[in-house]
Amino acid sequence: xxxxxxxxxxxxxxxxxxxxxxxxxxxxxxxxxxxxxxxxxxxxxxxxxxxxxxxxxxxxxxxxxxxxxxxxxxxxxxxxxxxxxxxxxxxxxxxxxxxxxxxxxxxxxxxxxxxx
Amino acid sequence: xxxxxxxxxxxxxxxxxxxxxxxxxxxxxxxxxxxxxxxxxxxxxxxxxxxxxxxxxxxxxxxxxxxxxxxxxxxxxxxxxxxxxxxxxxxxxxxxxxxxxxxxxxxxxxxxxxxxxxxxxxxxxxxxxxxxxxxxxxxxxxxxxxxxxxxxxxxxxxxxxxxxxxxxxxxxxxxxxxxxxxxxxxxxxxxxxxxxxxxxxxxxxxxxxxxxxxxxxxxxxxxxxxxxxxxxxxxxxxxxxxxxxxxxxxxxxxxxxxxxxxxxxxxxxxxxxxxxxxxxxxxxxxxxxxxxxxxxxxxxxxxxxxxxxxxxxxxxxxxxxxxxxxxxxxxxxxxxxxxxxxxxxxxxxxxxxxxxxxxxxxxxxxxxxxxxxxxxxxxxxxxxxxxxxxxxxxxxxxxxxxxxxxxxxxxxxxxxxxxxxxxxxxxxxxxxxxxxxxxxxxxxxxxxxxxxxxxxxxxxxxxxxxxxxxxxxxxxxxxxxxxxxxxxxxxxxxxxxxxxxxxxxxxxxxxxxxxxxxxxxxxxxxxxxxxxxxxxxxxxxxxxxxxxxxxxxxxxxxxxxxxxxxxxxxxxxxxxxxxxxxxxxxxxxxxxxxxxxxxxxxxxxxxxxxxxxxxxx
Numbered sequence: 206x207x208x209x210x211x212x213x214x215x216x217x218x219x220x221x222x223x224x225x226x227x228x229x230x231x232x233x234x235x236x237x238x239x240x241x242x243x244x245x246x247x248x249x250x251x252x253x254x255x256x257x258x259x260x261x262x263x264x265x266x267x268x269x270x271x272x273x274x275x276x277x278x279x280x281x282x283x284x285x286x287x288x289x290x291x292x293x294x295x296x297x298x299x300x301x302x303x304x305x306x307x308x309x310x311x312x313x314x315x316x317x318x319x320x321x
Numbered sequence: 322x323x324x325x326x327x328x329x330x331x332x333x334x335x336x337x338x339x340x341x342x343x344x345x346x347x348x349x350x351x352x353x354x355x356x357x358x359x360x361x362x363x364x365x366x367x368x369x370x371x372x373x374x375x376x377x378x379x380x381x382x383x384x385x386x387x388x389x390x391x392x393x394x395x396x397x398x399x400x401x402x403x404x405x406x407x408x409x410x411x412x413x414x415x416x417x418x419x420x421x422x423x424x425x426x427x428x429x430x431x432x433x434x435x436x437x438x439x440x441x442x443x444x445x446x447x448x449x450x451x452x453x454x455x456x457x458x459x460x461x462x463x464x465x466x467x468x469x470x471x472x473x474x475x476x477x478x479x480x481x482x483x484x485x486x487x488x489x490x491x492x493x494x495x496x497x498x499x500x501x502x503x504x505x506x507x508x509x510x511x512x513x514x515x516x517x518x519x520x521x522x523x524x525x526x527x528x529x530x531x532x533x534x535x536x537x538x539x540x541x542x543x544x545x546x547x548x549x550x551x552x553x554x555x556x557x558x559x560x561x562x563x564x565x566x567x568x569x570x571x572x573x574x575x576x577x578x579x580x581x582x583x584x585x586x587x588x589x590x591x592x593x594x595x596x597x598x599x600x601x602x603x604x605x606x607x608x609x610x611x612x613x614x615x616x617x618x619x620x621x622x623x624x625x626x627x628x629x630x631x632x633x634x635x636x637x638x639x640x641x642x643x644x645x646x647x648x649x650x651x652x653x654x655x656x657x658x659x660x661x662x663x664x665x666x667x668x669x670x671x672x673x674x675x676x677x678x679x680x681x682x683x684x685x686x687x688x689x690x691x692x693x694x695x696x697x698x699x700x701x702x703x704x705x706x707x708x709x710x711x712x713x714x715x716x717x718x719x720x721x722x723x724x725x726x727x728x729x730x731x732x733x734x735x736x737x738x739x740x741x742x743x744x745x746x747x748x749x750x751x752x753x754x755x756x757x758x759x760x761x762x763x764x765x766x767x768x769x770x771x772x773x774x775x776x777x778x779x780x781x782x783x784x785x786x787x788x789x790x791x792x793x794x795x796x797x798x799x800x801x802x803x804x805x806x807x808x809x810x811x812x813x814x815x816x817x818x819x820x821x822x823x824x825x826x827x828x829x830x831x832x833x834x835x836x837x838x839x840x841x842x843x844x845x846x847x848x849x850x851x852x853x854x855x856x857x858x859x860x861x862x863x864x865x866x867x868x869x870x871x872x873x874x875x876x877x878x879x880x881x882x883x884x885x886x887x888x889x890x891x892x893x894x895x896x897x898x899x900x901x902x903x904x905x906x907x908x909x910x911x912x913x914x915x916x917x918x919x920x921x922x923x924x925x926x927x928x929x930x931x932x933x934x935x936x937x938x
Binding site for chain 2: 234236237238242243244245246247248255256257258259260262
């Protein structure tokens with residue numbers, strides 16, 4: 206499989222990164238955590254354990270994405286909530302286009318990325 | 322049927338292998354994958370037809386008490402959007418699939434669920450890993466157990482540990498996306514030229530041919546596995562979080578070769594890659610299993626999630642963990658099983674708190690996984706007549722089994738269609754192709770002329786439970802074909818893999834052919850077998866068939882492979898079975914009370930074989 210010049214630059218950069226990590230005394234590479242001992246995370250009860258009804262899922266919103274945008278707002282993540290709103294609006298306005306995702310992607314990438 | 326407990330319909334959908342399941346309290350009434358009805362392998366769409374099948378099983382006038390969906394769409398959306406934002410400005414290639422998912426969840430899912438159950442208070446959403454955990458624990462033989470779920474990803478979790486007691490599941494710990502053992506394994510599946518989400522079992526089957534020469538490098542550079550089995554991926558090498566590919570060019574550079582294209586030959590490099598990643602998976606799953614027991618204080622372990630379909634890792638785990646008293650694995654461990662888990666979980670949630678729990682007496686609640694549709698004599702005969710087939714009718718099962726055994730003992734390959742279709746990816750006798758495992762040529766015959774698949778892939782033996790220990794080392798309790806065992810030394814009749822290689826044989830199918838045993842078609846080059854054991858309780862008809870075959874030949878087992886051809890789902894209906902029979906070189910079709918022999922058919926029907934081209938799987 207051919208590799209593009211951009212990809213080659215990235216590979217070179219990564220390879221240099223590996224070489225640095227391999228130097229004696231350099232410590233573990235960035236992707237490996239020196240601490241803690243375990244990569245297990247404590248369980249977030251809401252995420253892992255709960256059974257919710259449709260009413261709870263929708264939480265009074267007509268759109269799941271709108272509910273998600275509200276959730277981002279509540280956490281102060283305004284840029285992301287803006288992006289989510291754009292996605293929600295896009296989905297509302299272009300349901301037909303989604304049957305041919307390629308056209309949808311072109312529109313969505315232009316629409317969403319500037320605000321993410 | 323008298324209704325005694327909450328009746329819940331479970332649904333899994335919108336990723337891959339969608340399914341529906343119907344339960345009444347702890348009792349499983351029905352379960353089936355959508356692909357079997359639509360004939361689209363791994364069908365991801367909302368399972369309209371599987372749902373219709375489940376609802377048809379309600380014949381007493383009582384409706385549903387609830388509908389349970391196997392994921393939380395709000396959390397799943399949050400993860401998808403989080404991932405998109407995290408990888409900005411990259412990640413555009415994943416948007417086609419992401420849009421499809423967003424569209425289905427946001428626009429269609431609620432409407433589809435509401436069409437089944439208009440009352441929103443009766444529509445429940447569990448989480449993906451909770452559904453898997455419930456599918457593993459609630460129908461298991463245990464009252465108390467640790468539960469380990471390992472897969473690609475659901476909402477956020479990719480690996481989770483649970484404690485199960487009575488009807489209650491308590492989450493203990495988890496590892497989150499993008500760090501995923503399932504996606505890690507899929508990356509190697511793609512690198513070796515197999516289809517992600519479909520070809521993982523081929524990668525597992527390729528492993529015994531290789532040496533684990535890359536295992537240390539993989540652990541050093543691609544995945545960091547801690548003593549407790551928890552892990553982190555080096556995302557620099559993977560593509561699943563930003564693209565439609567699970568790997569990127571750096572992954573290929575790391576192994577010094579480009580990914581294999583599907584039509585390219587399998588080489589020693591791919592065999593070594595497969596063996597190396599299998600070694601890492603074995604070790605990681607064993608550590609995770611040990612941690613699950615330690616953190617819950619349990620001695621029994623339940624497994625689910627797509628990685629739990631890796632029967633080599635399961636066998637390794639069972640052999641290696643001291644203190645593990647019993648292991649139980651959900652036969653539908655992939656996403657299809659989420660439908661059952663969600664249904665059982667919500668039924669447990671809705672049950673009156675003092676509802677008695679039936680005593681578990683060693684057996685599980687899966688009914689041998691025979692949970693799908695079955696077809697009566699009339700429906701079968703109609704299918705035979707519509708295709709102008711010549712057939713024999715048997716009023717007596719003993720006579721039918723006698724004829725079937727005579728054909729098998731004579732080297733014939735038989736399609737066997739009886740009773741309810743199996744739930745999960747394995748055919749366990751009811752929708753199976755059966756043959757004598759002893760003749761050396763049987764492997765090639767079934768692989769190439771009947772299944773139209775790669776010649777290096779061995780089959781599984783279905784064996785009488787009471788005779789399994791005569792042939793195989795422990796473990797030999799494997800009702801769902803989810804563990805590997807090794808054939809005992811006296812049955813290893815020829816050269817070892819090393820000796821065959823020493824003779825200059827390197828081509829993968831030839832290696833498989835030349836490492837011989839007394840049952841070569843169902844043993845691998847490392848003498849392992851993907852065992853299925855049968856008792857009178859789990860499948861009476863197949864048990865009687867095996868007893869009769871043993872009486873006739875001395876051999877207590879048969880070759881068992883799924884009744885389908887390459888690229889197609891396992892057959893569901895009599896029509897599917899007839900179509901498969903007509904388009905392959907099967908010698909006979911044993912279907913319900915009927916036997917259809919190829920040799921009895923008119924010339925025009927016999928000449929049909931080979932006219933249909935099948936998609937690669």
